[in-house]
Amino acid sequence: MHDVAGKTLIVLLSGGLDSMVCAGLAREAGARIVALTIDYNQRHRVELESAARIAAEVGAAEHIVLPLDLRRFGGSALTADIDVPKNGVGSVVPVTYVPARNLIFLSLTLGLAEARRAQDIVIGVNALDYSGYPDCRPDFIAGFEDLARLATRDGDQGVDFRIHAPLQHMTKADIAAEAARLGMDAGMSWSCYDPTPEGLHCSYCDSCRLRSKGFADAGLADPTRYAVGP
């Protein structure tokens, strides 16, 4: 991340590995961190605990956990009674896609940025080892950055909001390695979409598969407690 030292940076912090690494990069870059976590009544709400740990770890100046009950809309395995697929990462957008989620979340980060007089936002999207969600792709992020100018008072007055996506072109192995380089305990983060009753990562959802393969490919130990060992 360029040119954020000493500036307020809004970190969209889910509590997953990717947003953890973004928060670590923000700290490394010397930004003043304002973290935003959305409690969208997601199946894996346990990730909110990880977000709180990470926000404390990176010394966030402020951490807002904002309730937004997307279960009222449904339409996703994460926000409705639809089974989470466990048979491997496929080639079509899976039912764990939450309608317009990243647009909704980025819009909220933009509102928070403007309210805090900040111009920088970071989101941990990546489009290599991912589930094919359209709202993780570079053209969506670029389009959002353009729209931010038209959508806000500050944009209307010439402010250019910047959406940082430092993991955009990283593999999950790169991201695991980045966590290690930053000296962060990856065990703080939560990835699994469908936690077991015992509070373990299920091992079989897309998010578990991508995570565990990432650490394996990077040759790093994953401190996560999976239901099924490697």
Place this chain on the structure above:
Amino acid sequence: MHDVAGKTLIVLLSGGLDSMVCAGLAREAGARIVALTIDYNQRHRVELESAARIAAEVGAAEHIVLPLDLRRFGGSALTADIDVPKNGVGSVVPVTYVPARNLIFLSLTLGLAEARRAQDIVIGVNALDYSGYPDCRPDFIAGFEDLARLATRDGDQGVDFRIHAPLQHMTKADIAAEAARLGMDAGMSWSCYDPTPEGLHCSYCDSCRLRSKGFADAGLADPTRYAVGP
């Protein structure tokens, strides 16, 4: 609104005059109405009661009132302890601007549309008799429609979401006349940003001034109960 007969249409329903007229136009056009109201902990939360009345009046198939506490962000006279200006509609964006509000709200309508397999959304923005909010202007609405394609699974699969803004080029007098033409009781709607303790329209905020002038210009009686008579 074109070509919405028999289709599900997401109506962003604040409870104000503009969204009331949009709901009436949706009913007239024969759409199946799904209304979305955001309880953003706004100063004039009383508008939520108006939204419920309007949703019932137009026979909405579903009305979701979604809590989203934008007071956590602040930065506006509607969501923080900042006085609502009472000295007339000016030429700069006033402090009643809520950071990125229409982007946040449209993003939520888009998520709801996709979850309900709908492609049509209506929002009551207008950019003639308004407070200069950038997120009421045609280029913002057009930009959002473009981004909707990149932000969603349906868009990725070729669906074109349509953002209808039928009031875009109307004056407030036109809108008041449209309410009368549709046979709607404008007294159902709520406009005032800063209701009096007695539950009356304050008469002096931008929203009261624009509303009362609109009815006067249209030569129509406004059933609204103002704190100060005309």
